[in-house]
Each structure stands twice: as structure tokens, then as C-alpha cells.
Amino acid sequence: MIALLSAAALVAVLELDVASFGQLMLGRPIVVGPLLGFAFGDPGLGAGLGALFELFSLGELPVGGKVPLNGAVGVGAAFLICAAGGAAVELGFAAGVAAAALHGRLEALLRRLRGGGPERAIAALARGERPRLLPAALRELALQAGGTFALLSLALGLRAVELPDALAGGLRLGLALAPWVGIAGALAALRGTA
Amino acid sequence: MSAFDGPIRARIFGRLMFLQSCWSYDAMQGAGLALALEPWLERLYGARAGEALARYAGCFNTHPFVAPLTVGMLCGLEEEAAKAPEEKRAALLKRADALKTAVACALAGLGDAFFWAALRPAAAAGALVFGMVAWRLWGPAGLAAMPAVYLFVYNGPALWLRWRGLSLGYEWKGELAARLKDVPCQRLIRATKRAAALLLVALFALVTVAAGSWAERAAGLVGAAAFAAAARYAPATTAASFYAWVCAAGILGSLAGWL
Numbered sequence: 001m002i003a004l005l006s007a008a009a010l011v012a013v014l015e016l017d018v019a020s021f022g023q024l025m026l027g028r029p030i031v032v033g034p035l036l037g038f039a040f041g042d043p044g045l046g047a048g049l050g051a052l053f054e055l056f057s058l059g060e061l062p063v064g065g066k067v068p069l070n071g072a073v074g075v076g077a078a079f080l081i082c083a084a085g086g087a088a089v090e091l092g093f094a095a096g097v098a099a100a101a102l103h104g105r106l107e108a109l110l111r112r113l114r115g116g117g118p119e120r121a122i123a124a125l126a127r128g129e130r131p132r133l134l135p136a137a138l139r140e141l142a143l144q145a146g147g148t149f150a151l152l153s154l155a156l157g158l159r160a161v162e163l164p165d166a167l168a169g170g171l172r173l174g175l176a177l178a179p180w181v182g183i184a185g186a187l188a189a190l191r192g193t194a
Numbered sequence: 195m196s197a198f199d200g201p202i203r204a205r206i207f208g209r210l211m212f213l214q215s216c217w218s219y220d221a222m223q224g225a226g227l228a229l230a231l232e233p234w235l236e237r238l239y240g241a242r243a244g245e246a247l248a249r250y251a252g253c254f255n256t257h258p259f260v261a262p263l264t265v266g267m268l269c270g271l272e273e274e275a276a277k278a279p280e281e282k283r284a285a286l287l288k289r290a291d292a293l294k295t296a297v298a299c300a301l302a303g304l305g306d307a308f309f310w311a312a313l314r315p316a317a318a319a320g321a322l323v324f325g326m327v328a329w330r331l332w333g334p335a336g337l338a339a340m341p342a343v344y345l346f347v348y349n350g351p352a353l354w355l356r357w358r359g360l361s362l363g364y365e366w367k368g369e370l371a372a373r374l375k376d377v378p379c380q381r382l383i384r385a386t387k388r389a390a391a392l393l394l395v396a397l398f399a400l401v402t403v404a405a406g407s408w409a410e411r412a413a414g415l416v417g418a419a420a421f422a423a424a425a426r427y428a429p430a431t432t433a434a435s436f437y438a439w440v441c442a443a444g445i446l447g448s449l450a451g452w453l
Contacts, residue, residue, distance in 0.1 A: 022211045023258050025348050030318055031341040038338065047325060047337040054318050061310045063302075065219060114218035117225055121251040130244050133229040137215035173413075180414035183398045184421040190315055190391055 001156075004080055007036060008152035011076035012145045015103075018072050019062060021141055029053035029071035036079045045089070049078045053096065055182030059189025065111075067104045073148060074100030077155040086159040090171035093178070095158050099151060106147050114140065197237065198269060198364050205233045206265060207357055213258050222255035227265070234269045238276040246272065249287065256298035257305025259352050259359075264298050266363020267370050274367070289368070297370055304379050309352060312386035317348040319393035326400050 014035075017027035025031065033050015037043040053075040060068030078096025082089050121131045163171065213226035228250040235246040256264060271290035275283050321344035328336030366373045398418070405411045 020215050020217070023214075024353075025345055028318075028344065030321055030344050034337055034341050043334040043337045047329075047340060050340075051322055051325070054322070058315045058318060061306060063306050063310070065222070111218055114216055115220050117216065117218050117221050121225070121228070121248075125244050125248045125251070128244070130247070131228075133216075133225060133232060134209075134212070136225070137212040137229060140216050176410060177414055177417035179401045180398070180418040181421045183394055183401065184418040186315055186319070187391060187394050188422060190311075190387055190394070 003040070004083075004156055005153065007039065007080060008076070008156070009149055011036070011072060011080075011152055012149040015070065015072040015076070015148045016141055016145055018070060019107075020144055027072040029057060029075040032072050033075045033079065036076065036083070040079075040083045042083060045083065046075075046079055049075050049089075049093065049096070052093070052178050052182055053078070053100075055179070055186050058186040067107050067111075069097075070100045070103040070107070073103040073151065077152055080152060080156055081158050087161055088163060088168060088172075090168060090175045091158065091161060091163050093175050094171055095155060099155050103148065103151055106151065107144070110140070110144055110147070197273065198234075198266075198361075202233060202237065203357075203360050206230050206269070206360060207262070209233070210258075210262060210265065210356065213261055221251075221253050223258075223261070224250065224252055224254045227254045227261075230261075230265050231268060231272075235272065238272055249291065254294070254298060256302040257309065259309050259356055260301040260305040261298075262356050262359030263301055263363040263370060264294060266360040266365075267297060267367055268294055268363075269360075270364040270367035293368055293370075300371060301374075304374075304383075308379065308383050308386065312383050312390060313348060313351065316386050316390035316393060317344050319390055319397055320344075320347055323393055323397050323400060326397070326404065 011032060014027045014032055016022070017024055029050045029052075031050070033046045033048070033053065034043060035046070037046015037050070040046070053071045057069050057071040057074075062068050074096040076096075077099035078092040081087050081095050082092035086092070087095075124131045209230040209232070210226075212229055213223050216225035216229075217223060218225070228247055231250055232243070232247065236243040239246050268290060271286065271293065275286040275290065278286055321340050324343045325337055325340030328339040330336075362373075363370055402411050402414060405414060
């Protein structure tokens with residue numbers, strides 16, 4: 001469990017790279033997946049999940065205020081749910097998608113809570129004070145990482161879940177076809193942004 | 195030696211990593227822009243840097259990798275204004291503010307089109323193809339090549355532009371837009387997208403060949419064709435393809451179990 005929570009913490013930090021800090025692509029599923037895989041001695045699982053989440057997220061462009069599917073949280077949750085004798089891969093994949101969507105809501109909430117910044121900054125400057133920008137940025141990053149860690153920790157509870165056969169069969173079929181659909185989706189996204 | 199030297203550029207470059215840390219719906223990257231410019235404004239205005247910072251308290255948004263071009267331009271324009279006589283300063287600052295918004299919007303479109311819509315799919319597809327081949331040749335250890343190739347291919351041009359953009363924006367100042375017209379951006383975007391498409395087709399072939407059985411291959415091809423048809427004739431249904439895919443798989447499974 002300590003190893004899983006440590007991995008969740010690592011994913012929470014890497015997730016910051018997706019949009020909030022750096023953007024050195026360290027938070028992309030194609031990086032996070034294999035990294036987790038090698039850490040837990042299952043590179044095939046990590047790379048496979050990373051590849052799927054990467055393909056499906058290629059069409060999601062973070063333009064303007066849009067919060068796209070968070071591939072880092074998706075692959076992190078998926079891997080942590082099924083790694084090292086956890087739940088079935090098809091459950092991990094589906095739960096990863098749900099976690100990625102939930103994280104989008106969390107990020108949108110954090111962005112709303114930051115509202116009023118310009119007014120506060122101007123008011124502070126009018127009082128002759130300098131807004132402390134770097135500490136404010138670090139505080140926001142810590143808050144976001146904390147929220148991501150909490151979400152991933154909750155997802156770990158799904159490790160003990162056993163799916164009913166009917167649902168498992170369908171999700172297994174979906175997972176088996178996902179590589180082809182993911183590539184088709186990425187090609188469609190390329191065409192759509194032409 | 196120029197005032198906009200290596201150490202100050204390094205500080206601004208480092209602070210630009212926080213450009214989106216305080217992203218909000220009203221100011222967007224505004225707080226990040228102020229954070230990045232703070233060292234330069236302190237150098238130009240000293241104790242009066244706070245007044246200069248107030249000019250950057252509003253809304254600002256652009257692609258994060260092309261933001262250094264705008265930031266470099268603003269550094270150059272602020273320096274011009276700081277050195278100008280008092281009576282000309284207001285007009286120069288007004289011009290800087292107008293250029294900030296215009297250049298940021300124009301560059302955002304280019305940045306989104308190249309880095310998000312072209313280079314990212316190309317780097318990912320190339321890395322996935324490389325990873326699959328490496329796995330065949332070297333076993334699971336070869337999978338380490340996947341993220342390595344991706345990071346190298348993507349971050350090479352991205353980091354180059356993020357660093358060099360500061361100097362270019364500072365040198366070109368108000369002529370930034372005119373100078374960028376000489377760069378064949380659209381040709382570069384098209385070429386990168388073509389490369390991405392070719393690599394994705396190669397990946398499709400590799401995945402099909404590597405499938406466990408002919409039934410799996412056939413099902414995969416049917417699934418891809420169904421998705422392509424949906425994307426062509428009902429694009430709204432594929433907009434949330436990831437979620438739709440998982441929900442459809444769950445429904446299929448439940449139906450299969452019931453039948």
C-alpha cells in the first residue's frame with residue numbers, strides 16, 4: 001500500500017506538468033504509463049495503458065479555457081487499480097477514464113476559486129503593497145497536487161472490486177478494440193484540425 | 195553588454211514555467227505573465243516596479259510555448275518606454291499594451307496548430323511505433339524507448355523556442371508579427387501533420403499484425419471503421435469518444451450477459 005500511495009503522490013506531482021507547471025510533457029500518459037510500469041515491474045501493462053490513454057487524448061486540445069481529459073490521472077488511476085495483483089485491467093481502464101473526467105471537474109473548480117485575482121492584485125498595488133506572486137503560484141500548485149493525490153488514493157479502493165461477468169465481458173471487448181479505435185480517433189482528430 | 199543578458203533571461207525563462215500555475219477564468223495567464231516580467235520590471239524601474247506590474251494585472255492568454263516571444267517583446271517595449279522622455283512614455287506603454295493582446299492572440303493560433311495539433315500527435319505516433327519495434331527486438335526493456343523518443347522529439351523544438359523566443363521577442367519588439375511572416379509556419383504545420391498521419395497508419399498496421407488472432411484483427415478493423423464512420427457522419431458523438439467508448443463497452447457487456 002505504501003508503494004501504491006507513493007506512486008499516487010508521484011503521479012500527482014507529474015500531473016502538474018500537464019498544464020500548471022513546466023509543460024515538459026512529463027505528465028503525458030506515454031511517459032507516466034511506462035514509468036509506473038517499470039517502477040512496479042510490469043512495463044507491458046504500464047506502456048499499454050499509457051499508449052491507450054495517449055491515443056485517446058491526442059484529439060483533446062487544451063485551448064482557451066477548456067480542461068481536456070487528464071491523461072496523467074487516467075493512466076495513473078488505471079495502473080494503480082490493476083497493478084501488482086489488483087483489479088482486472090478492463091475495470092482499471094474504465095475507472096481511469098472516470099478519474100480523468102472527475103479531475104477535470106476538480107481543475108475547473110480550482111480555476112473558479114482563483115477568480116478575482118486581478119482585482120485583488122490592483123487593490124494591493126494601490127495600497128503600496130506588492131502581490132507575492134511566486135508564493136501564490138506555489139500554493140496553487142500544492143493545492144492541485146493535493147487534490148489529485150486525494151482522487152488517486154480514493155481510486156485505490158477499486159482494487160478489491162470484482163466485476164459481474166456480463167459487464168467484465170463488455171469492458172474486455174472494449175479494451176481489446178481500444179487500440180484500433182484510439183488510432184482511428186487520433187487520425188480523425190488530425191483531419192478535424194486540418 | 196545588453197541589459198537583457200543571460201542571467202535575467204534565465205530568471206524569466208524559469209518563471210515562465212509557472213505561467214499557468216494561477217490560471218483563472220478572468221485573468222487566465224495574467225498572474226503568470228506578471229510573475230515572469232517581475233525581475234525585468236524591477237531592473238528597469240527599481241522601487242517603482244509595482245506601478246509597472248499593475249499594467250499586467252489584467253487578462254492575458256496565449257500558447258505557453260510561444261508566450262516567451264510575447265514576453266521578450268514586452269521586455270523590449272518596456273525598456274524603450276522606461277528610457278523615453280516622460281511626455282512620450284504613456285503613448286509607448288499604450289502601444290505595448292495593444293501589441294501584447296494582438297501578438298498573444300495571433301501566436302496562440304500558431305502555437306495551438308503546431309504544438310498541440312501537429313507535433314504532439316507526430317511525436318506520440320513516432321514514439322509508439324518505435325516502442326512497438328523496440329519491444330519486438332529487445333523485449334519489455336525496449337519499452338523504455340517509448341517515453342524517451344517522445345520527450346526528445348517533442349521537447350527539442352519546444353524548449354528551443356521557449357528559450358530563444360525571449361531573445362527574438364526582445365530584438366524584434368514591435369516588428370515581431372512582420373518578422374514571423376517570413377517563417378513558413380503553415381508549411382511546417384502541414385508537413386508535421388502529414389508525418390503524424392503516416393506514423394499513425396504505420397502504427398495501425400503494426401497493431402493489426404501484432405494482434406493475437408484473426409478474429410481480434412477483424413473486430414479491431416470493424417471497430418475502427420465504425421469509429422471513422424461516426425466521426426465522418428456524426429462528429430458530435432465522437433467528441434467525447436473516450437467516454438462514449440467506455441460506456442458503449444459497458445452497455446454491450448451488460449446486453450451480452452442479459453442475452
